[in-house]
Amino acid sequence: MSHPTSTILTESGTNELEIIEFHIEKRLPNGGTKTCYYGINVAKVREVIQVPETTDYPNAQPHMIGVFSSREILTPLVDLAGWLGIPKSPDVESKFVIVTDFNRMTNGFLIDSVSRIHRISWNDVESPSQFLEAGEQDCVVAVVRKEGHLIMILDFEKIIADINPELSMEKYDIRVDKSIDLNQKMVSKRNAKTVMVVDDSAFIRSLIQDTLSSAGYNVIACKDGGEAFEKLMNIEQEAAKEGVQVRELIDAVVTDVEMPRMDGMHLVKRLRDNNSYRDTPIVMFSSLMSDDNRHKALTLGANDTITKPEIGRLVSMMDQYIFETV
CATH class of the missing domain: 2.40.50.180 (CheA-289, Domain 4)
Structure with a gap:
């Protein structure tokens, strides 16, 4: 079949x-x-x-x-x-x-x-x-x-990571990655920034969170697109109450594609339809990122895409979109 x-x-x-x-x-x-x-x-x-x-x-x-x-x-x-x-x-x-x-x-x-x-x-x-x-x-x-x-x-x-650990993202260790700037000045700079991570796999979500946290970023973790959207709407309300821009409270979003309640593509679409999140850096991090899916993600408004084995690119990508677009 x-x-x-x-x-x-x-x-x-x-x-x-x-x-x-x-x-x-x-x-x-x-x-x-x-x-x-x-x-x-x-x-x-x-x-x-x-x-x-x-x-x-x-x-x-x-x-x-x-x-x-x-x-x-x-x-x-x-x-x-x-x-x-x-x-x-x-x-x-x-x-x-x-x-x-x-x-x-x-x-x-x-x-x-x-x-x-x-x-x-x-x-x-x-x-x-x-x-x-x-x-x-x-x-x-x-x-x-x-x-x-x-x-x-x-x-x-x-399942695949458990059966073949050599192919797992768990093998990645940011501390030995020479391409990532981990000096105290840069880590402190990242420590003033917050990234939302959205993934329905607790296993993957933890790996992404650990990688970004080890580089200095603050992380808000969500288990699906529905939870992420609800939290982002609450952040929008909080920003309005404090009289500040949303970007003062959340700096970027990293989201999976396939998730319960609301998938990543629909999350991107909803955020880009909202003036408060129109310019928020959004990176889609998925195992399904074919050329066709990448094109669709970018068309909907994602800034970039990354496949899950490439977790080593994630911190540099966050640095690029958070600091170079300020």
């Missing part, structure tokens, strides 16, 4: 997306099974295929079944049920593989079945914090209610 390239996610900030619903069959102690419902953004999926022939990879990470060739690209196959800790059937031949393509990486995830594609509004995508206290180790970024089921949208960046 291949699918046409979807443009809904970033289509003029419509705040809509498409997700592929897929299933993993959990083996119960009594020998029965229970269907677990999961979802992934269509924009991250290259294709869904039958289980290919794989080759064992020496010293592979746990839950990595092997590697296979996907359109001439060497692709790891991950046992998703194993990673999630779900007891499963050992029968592999009847299963399927979701082949993903984001963050400039291709990966395969073993699943039991694919159901259908749902087109939904981000307004109908709920934050998992409504169900549980989501921490950095949580692998669910959002929840969708469909046909009496809860579909869990998984944090595939977190």
